[in-house]
Amino acid sequence: MQTKVAIQGIKGSFHHQVAEEYFNNDIAVSECLSFDSLVDRLLTREADMGIMAIENSIAGSIIPNYALVDNHELHIIGEYYLQIHHNFMALGGQDVNEIEEVHSHPMALLQCKEFFRKYPHIKLVESVDTAETAKKIHGEQLKNIGAIASKTAARLYELDILAPEIQTINNNSTRFIIVQTSNSVLKKEEINKASLKFELDHKRGSLATVLNVMSDCKLNLTKIQSLPIIETPWMYSFFVDVTFNDYEDYDKAKSILEIMAHDFKVLGEYKNAKI
Amino acid sequence: MQTKVAIQGIKGSFHHQVAEEYFNNDIAVSECLSFDSLVDRLLTREADMGIMAIENSIAGSIIPNYALVDNHELHIIGEYYLQIHHNFMALGGQDVNEIEEVHSHPMALLQCKEFFRKYPHIKLVESVDTAETAKKIHGEQLKNIGAIASKTAARLYELDILAPEIQTINNNSTRFIIVQTSNSVLKKEEINKASLKFELDHKRGSLATVLNVMSDCKLNLTKIQSLPIIETPWMYSFFVDVTFNDYEDYDKAKSILEIMAHDFKVLGEYKNAKI
Numbered sequence: 001m002q003t004k005v006a007i008q009g010i011k012g013s014f015h016h017q018v019a020e021e022y023f024n025n026d027i028a029v030s031e032c033l034s035f036d037s038l039v040d041r042l043l044t045r046e047a048d049m050g051i052m053a054i055e056n057s058i059a060g061s062i063i064p065n066y067a068l069v070d071n072h073e074l075h076i077i078g079e080y081y082l083q084i085h086h087n088f089m090a091l092g093g094q095d096v097n098e099i100e101e102v103h104s105h106p107m108a109l110l111q112c113k114e115f116f117r118k119y120p121h122i123k124l125v126e127s128v129d130t131a132e133t134a135k136k137i138h139g140e141q142l143k144n145i146g147a148i149a150s151k152t153a154a155r156l157y158e159l160d161i162l163a164p165e166i167q168t169i170n171n172n173s174t175r176f177i178i179v180q181t182s183n184s185v186l187k188k189e190e191i192n193k194a195s196l197k198f199e200l201d202h203k204r205g206s207l208a209t210v211l212n213v214m215s216d217c218k219l220n221l222t223k224i225q226s227l228p229i230i231e232t233p234w235m236y237s238f239f240v241d242v243t244f245n246d247y248e249d250y251d252k253a254k255s256i257l258e259i260m261a262h263d264f265k266v267l268g269e270y271k272n273a274k275i
Numbered sequence: 276m277q278t279k280v281a282i283q284g285i286k287g288s289f290h291h292q293v294a295e296e297y298f299n300n301d302i303a304v305s306e307c308l309s310f311d312s313l314v315d316r317l318l319t320r321e322a323d324m325g326i327m328a329i330e331n332s333i334a335g336s337i338i339p340n341y342a343l344v345d346n347h348e349l350h351i352i353g354e355y356y357l358q359i360h361h362n363f364m365a366l367g368g369q370d371v372n373e374i375e376e377v378h379s380h381p382m383a384l385l386q387c388k389e390f391f392r393k394y395p396h397i398k399l400v401e402s403v404d405t406a407e408t409a410k411k412i413h414g415e416q417l418k419n420i421g422a423i424a425s426k427t428a429a430r431l432y433e434l435d436i437l438a439p440e441i442q443t444i445n446n447n448s449t450r451f452i453i454v455q456t457s458n459s460v461l462k463k464e465e466i467n468k469a470s471l472k473f474e475l476d477h478k479r480g481s482l483a484t485v486l487n488v489m490s491d492c493k494l495n496l497t498k499i500q501s502l503p504i505i506e507t508p509w510m511y512s513f514f515v516d517v518t519f520n521d522y523e524d525y526d527k528a529k530s531i532l533e534i535m536a537h538d539f540k541v542l543g544e545y546k547n548a549k550i
Contacts, residue, residue, distance in 0.1 A: 057502075060335070060336055060338030060500070060502060061335055061336075063335030106403075126403060128401060202495065202497075204490055204493065204494075204495050205486075205487075205490030207486055207496055207499070208483060208486035208487045208489070208490045211480075211482055211483035211486060212480075212483045212487070214483070215479055215480030215483045218479065219479070220477065220479050221482055221501075222477075223501055224482070224499055224500075224501045225335070225499075225500055225501065226496075226498055226499045226500065227332075227335060
C-alpha cells in the first residue's frame with residue numbers, strides 16, 4: 001500500500017520536493033492548504049505521515065509548527081535539509097523584458113530582490129505560495145507574469161525557466177521534519193538525534209544546570225530556542241535538539257532531565273540527517 | 276525639535292501604537308514600507324530612532340530583524356511590550372451580516388480564525404498589512420469589506436468596530452525594540468538589561484560553559500536563540516538577553532565573555548521594560 005504523505009502547499013512546492021527526496025519509493029501526496037489542516041489529516045488518519053518546515057537558516061524557527069507538534073502529540077520520526085533554490089519562470093516563448101509582474105511568496109520575493117534590481121520594469125507582487133502562482137500561470141495561460149518557484153514547479157506546470165537560482169544568499173537551507181501520530185519504529189542503534197521540550201523557572205542558572213547535565217552525558221546541542229510560556233509569566237519553555245553517539249548516554253540524560261525540568265517531553269527520536 | 280521616529284507600516288499599525296505609548300512627548304512619525312527601509316532611514320539620518328518588532332509570544336523571534344540590527348551596527352536603546360488586540364472593523368452603518376470579506380495580515384487572520392468560524396459567510400483574504408486595509412476601506416469607501424486592526428486604526432480611518440478584541444489567545448504580547456545609530460545615553464545605574472550576540476564552536480558543553488559564567492556573574496537569562504551561521508557549518512551564533520541588578524556584575528561577565536566567545540558583541544544596553 002502506498003504511504004499517504006501530507007504536505008503543506010500544492011504539488012511543486014518545496015514540501016513536495018522534500019516528500020519526493022525523502023521517500024524514494026512510491027508515495028501518494030496529499031496537498032494541504034495550511035499546517036493546521038496537515039495536522040488534521042494526520043489525526044483523522046487520512047494521511048500516514050506529514051512533512052513540515054521547522055526552521056530556516058535565514059528566518060529561524062517556525063515556532064507555530066513546534067506548537068502544533070507539541071499540542072497534538074505528534075512524533076518527529078525524521079528530518080530533512082533542503083537547499084532552497086529559487087527560479088524565475090513564465091509561460092514559454094517570452095523574454096525577460098516582456099514580463100511585467102512577478103508574483104510569489106513574500107519570503108521568496110525578499111530572497112530574490114537583488115536579482116530584480118536589474119529589471120526595474122518588473123513589479124514584485126506578493127502571493128500566498130510559490131507553486132500556486134506557477135500553477136495559476138499555467139492554468140490560466142497568463143502572459144507577462146512570472147513566478148518564483150522550484151524546478152519541480154516549472155516541470156509540473158510546464159513553465160520555462162528564464163533565470164535559474166536567482167536567490168541572493170546561496171546557502172538558504174530549510175530543515176523539514178517528518179511527523180506521524182505514533183512513535184518511530186527505529187531501533188535504538190539507529191537513533192542519534194532527539195528533539196526535546198522542557199520548562200524552567202526563571203531562576204538564575206537554571207538553564208546552565210540543565211545544559212551541564214546534557215554536556216556531562218555527552219549530548220551535543222544543535223539547536224536551542226527559548227519561548228516565554230504565555231499563560232505563566234516568568235516560566236520559560238525550551239525547544240532543544242541534541243545529537244549523540246550512544247543511545248545509553250541519551251537515555252541517562254533523559255532520566256535526569258525528567259526529574260530536573262518541568263514537563264520534560266520527547267518530541268521525537270530519529271536519525272540525524274546532517275553529516 | 277521633534278524626534279523623528281521611523282516605524283514599520285503606516286499610521287494605525289501596531290508599530291505606530293508603540294511609538295505613541297513609548298514616547299509620551301511630541302514626535303514626528305515616519306512611515307516605512309519595510310524593515311529594510313526603516314534601517315535606511317536611520318543610516319541616512321532621515322530619522323533619529325526606529326521601532327522594530329523583535330519577538331512575539333506566539334510566533335517567536337523575528338530573526339531577520341536581529342540580523343538587521345547586527346549587520347548595520349544599530350544600538351538597541353530601549354524595549355516595549357505591547358499586548359496585541361485585534362478588532363473587527365468596517366465602514367459605519369453596516370451589520371456583521373453585510374460583511375462579505377475580511378482582509379488582513381495572514382498572522383492577524385490566523386489569530387482570529389476562531390471568531391470567524393461563527394460567520395462562515397465571511398471570506399478571509401490575506402493582505403500585506405493590518406492598518407493598510409483599514410486605510411483603504413476608508414479611502415475608497417469600500418462597503419461589505421472588513422478589516423482586522425488596532426483601535427488606533429479604527430480611530431484614524433473612521434471605521435466602526437463591529438467586534439472588539441476578537442483574537443483567540445488573549446495573551447499575545449509582542450516585544451518591540453527602539454534602535455538608533457549611536458549608543459544609548461543612559462547612565463550605568465539606569466541600565467539593567469542587555470542584548471548580546473556571540474558565536475561558539477560546535478563543541479560539547481561550549482554553551483553550558485558560557486551560561487555558567489553568566490550565572491556566576493548573577494545575570495538572568497530572559498531569552499536565548501541559537502542560529503546556525505550560514506557561511507560556516509558547525510558554528511553557531513547566539514542571541515541572548517540578560518537582566519541584572521548591578522552594572523558591575525554585568526561588566527565583569529562582559530570582560531570574561533569577550534575572551535571566551537568568538538565575535539562577542541553588545542547589541543544594546545537599556546532599561547528592562549518588564550516588571
